[in-house]
Structure formats: C-alpha cells, structure tokens
Amino acid sequence: MKKILFLLFPLYCMITACDALLPPAEDGQIEVAFIEDLYLQTRGSSPGVPDTNKFTLKVIGAKGTVLYDGPYGAAPQTILAAAGTYNVTALSGEFKAPAFAAPQYGDSQQVTVKSGQVSRVQLVCRQLNAGIRLKIASAFPTAYPNGSLHLKSDEGKLLYAFSERRFAYFSPGKVSLILSDGGTDKSLLTRDLAARDMLTLDIGVAASSPAGNTSGGISIQVDTTLNWRSEDYTIGGKPGKGKDPDGAMSVPEAKENLGAGDVWVYGYIVGGDLSSSKASFKGPFSSRTNLVIAARAGTTDRSACLSVQLQKGEIRDALNLVDNPENLGRAIYLQGDIVESYYGLPGLQNLSGYQWKE
Numbered sequence: 573m574k575k576i577l578f579l580l581f582p583l584y585c586m587i588t589a590c591d592a593l594l595p596p597a598e599d600g601q602i603e604v605a606f607i608e609d610l611y612l613q614t615r616g617s618s619p620g621v622p623d624t625n626k627f628t629l630k631v632i633g634a635k636g637t638v639l640y641d642g643p644y645g646a647a648p649q650t651i652l653a654a655a656g657t658y659n660v661t662a663l664s665g666e667f668k669a670p671a672f673a674a675p676q677y678g679d680s681q682q683v684t685v686k687s688g689q690v691s692r693v694q695l696v697c698r699q700l701n702a703g704i705r706l707k708i709a710s711a712f713p714t715a716y717p718n719g720s721l722h723l724k725s726d727e728g729k730l731l732y733a734f735s736e737r738r739f740a741y742f743s744p745g746k747v748s749l750i751l752s753d754g755g756t757d758k759s760l761l762t763r764d765l766a767a768r769d770m771l772t773l774d775i776g777v778a779a780s781s782p783a784g785n786t787s788g789g790i791s792i793q794v795d796t797t798l799n800w801r802s803e804d805y806t807i808g809g810k811p812g813k814g815k816d817p818d819g820a821m822s823v824p825e826a827k828e829n830l831g832a833g834d835v836w837v838y839g840y841i842v843g844g845d846l847s848s849s850k851a852s853f854k855g856p857f858s859s860r861t862n863l864v865i866a867a868r869a870g871t872t873d874r875s876a877c878l879s880v881q882l883q884k885g886e887i888r889d890a891l892n893l894v895d896n897p898e899n900l901g902r903a904i905y906l907q908g909d910i911v912e913s914y915y916g917l918p919g920l921q922n923l924s925g926y927q928w929k930e
Contacts, residue, residue: 598687598688599654600655600685600691601653601690602639602685603649603693604644604647605693605867606662622664622677622697625870626645627644627677628641628644628665629641629647629660630660631651633658639651644868645870647868647870648870649871649872649873655686656684657682657683657684657685658683660680660693661679662679662695669727670740672739672740673738675741677697678697679695700768701743701744701767702741702742702747702768703770703771704723704771705737706732707775709777714777716753719751719754720753723742723750724747725745725746725747726746739770742765746763746764748763749761749773813825813835814829814832819836820837820905823837823839823867823877824867826878826920827878832909834924835907836906836925837878837908839865839866839904840901841864841899842868842869842871842872842877842901843863843872845857845859846879846917855897856894857892857897860892860895861881862880862881862915863880864878865904865906874917879914880914880919880921882923887926902928903929904929906920906926907923908920908923908924
C-alpha cells in the first residue's frame with residue numbers, strides 16, 4: 573500500500589501544479605439599459621415618463637453578491653461579473669404599504685452571464701402597482717355623520733377622506749372598500765387589481781337612505797376607463813417624432829435619424845471639449861463651442877454620446893460648460909439639425925432652441 577502511495581504522489585503533485593498554472597476563468601459583462609420610449613401611463617397618474625436615471629439599480633448574484641447598488645444614471649456602461657446568474661432590478665422608489673400619490677415604476681429581470689461574453693438586459697419602464705380613486709357624493713356626510721370609508725388590502729389600510737382627490741396605490745392583489753359606521757365595519761366590495769390597473773369608484777348615497785343605515789343606502793358605480801399609452805421604438809423614426817419637446821427624440825433615436833432637420837432631441841449634458849477622438853467628462857472645461865449629450869447622466873463612453881455644436885450667441889452663452897459648469901449632468905431638450913458627423917460622432921448642429929428638462 574505504501575508503495576502504491578509512493579508511486580501516485582508525484583502524479584498528484586503534477587496535477588496540482590498544472591491546476592495552479594491554469595489561467596483564471598474570464599469574467600463576463602452585464603450591460604443594462606431601459607428600452608427607449610416604451611412605457612405605460614394611466615390617467616390620473618403623474619404626467620410624463622419617470623426619470624429612469626434616478627431609479628435605484630441593483631445587480632445581485634444568486635448567492636447574494638452585490639455587483640451594483642445605486643442610481644441607474646451613475647452605473648457604468650458595463651458591469652464585470654463572474655459567470656453565473658444575476659437578478660437585475662431598477663425601481664423608481666420603495667413601495668411597502670398602501671399610500672396616496674405613490675406610483676412605483678421599474679422592472680426586474682434575471683440574466684445569465686457566460687465567461688468572456690456580454691449579456692445585455694433591456695428593462696421596461698412600467699408601473700408595477702395599482703391605484704384606486706373614490707369620488708364620494710356630497711350627501712355622504714349627511715347620510716352617515718359618523719361614517720368613514722377605508723381602502724384595505726393585506727398590506728394595510730387607508731382612510732379615504734371626503735376631500736381626497738388623489739389615487740391610493742396598492743400592490744397587485746385584492747383591495748376592499750370598507751364602510752366604518754357606529755363602531756361597525758362593513759365590506760362594500762372587493763376588487764382584484766393587477767399591476768397598472770387604475771380604478772375610479774363613484775360612491776353615491778340613495779336619497780331615501782336614513783342616517784346610520786348601513787344596509788343598502790350606498791350605491792357604487794365603477795369607472796373602468798383606462799388611458800393607456802404605449803409607444804414602441806421603430807428604427808427609422810416615427811411620424812412626427814421630434815416635432816416638439818413632448819415628442820423629442822432620445823439620443824439613440826437621433827442616431828437613427830441622421831439628416832433630420834429642425835427636430836427636438838433630449839438627453840443629459842455629460843461632457844464637452846470634443847476632439848476627433850476624445851471628449852472630456854469632468855471639469856474644468858476649456859471649450860465653449862461644443863457639448864456631448866447622452867441618454868444616461870453617468871455616461872463616460874464617447875461612442876454612446878451625441879455631439880452638439882454651440883454657435884456664437886445666446887444658446888452658447890447659456891449652455892457652454894466653461895461659463896456654466898453647473899450644467900454638467902442636467903437634462904435638456906435641444907432643437908436643431910441631426911448630422912452624420914461632428915467631431916467624428918453623430919451630432920446636432922444649427923441649434924435654434926433649448927429647454928431644461930426638470
């Protein structure tokens with residue numbers, strides 16, 4: 573037995589030594605981006621698309637390893653990751669309990685990373701919770717002087733005041749309308765809401781209903797009319813795209829519409845001091861004649877940018893980063909002509925207007 577072990581020991585050492593000489597497994601990369609111009613909006617919610625740059629982005633491995641946890645706009649273009657499975661989540665904010673005027677937007681996806689490869693994750697900015705709004709008849713306080721209305725789910729309960737006009741937001745699931753009167757709670761109805769459902773209930777009181785009667789004096793009408801808005805990005809642009817700030821092109825869309833004239837484009841001012849091969853993304857800056865904008869506030873990749881020419885005049889005076897270093901990182905709408913190349917990048921020239929995007 574000792575003889576066998578003696579013979580096998582050198583072989584074991586050779587195998588161990590070979591393993592030590594093997595190069596480490598190559599990391600892969602995760603590239604995260606929101607799909608441009610794809611979102612859903614409901615009547616009664618905050619107008620416009622949420623600023624995804626302010627979303628919290630989390631990239632977490634199956635064993636709890638955190639690769640990134642911070643603002644989406646400040647995230648690197650690519651995130652190094654060992655081979656494995658990761659959860660990628662971007663949220664406009666936390667939503668843990670029912671609340672007024674609290675729509676939550678975002679997306680969550682799982683991605684598998686392979687060694688030496690780039691795994692791309694395309695997130696959709698969509699509303700994740702649901703809303704209910706009550707329109708309470710003026711006769712309710714008279715008919716039920718000691719009464720109140722509540723909205724209730726497994727996560728909590730909200731008092732809906734007679735003067736309240738906002739939507740109350742709940743996680744998807746069952747939500748009940750409760751009448752509390754004289755120390756007694758009565759469930760008037762229950763609705764099973766899905767994400768993005770926005771429900772309006774008209775709460776009326778029958779003329780013959782005596783004060784304090786909870787057995788049938790309330791009438792309820794349901795307004796299920798939803799105003800969904802869905803815009804799909806199409807290569808080549810959309811009819812009328814860029815004609816005004818509300819329909820402004822994103823930076824990726826502008827790059828697909830080279831030659832378009834007198835159009836609006838939106839993005840973030842991320843740098844300046846352009847040359848044919850470089851751009852500066854940190855101040856202080858030395859050139860008043862140009863800028864670069866990008867779809868993400870934290871972009872430091874020149875190829876992801878749109879170059880902007882600042883001609884002499886009021887627009888240059890207001891936008892250049894030499895005299896206005898505070899403009900770095902601000903969101904802006906710009907009106908001009910999209911050109912194939914300005915300092916080696918697709919660009920915007922002949923600016924005729926601008927608006928800050930707050």
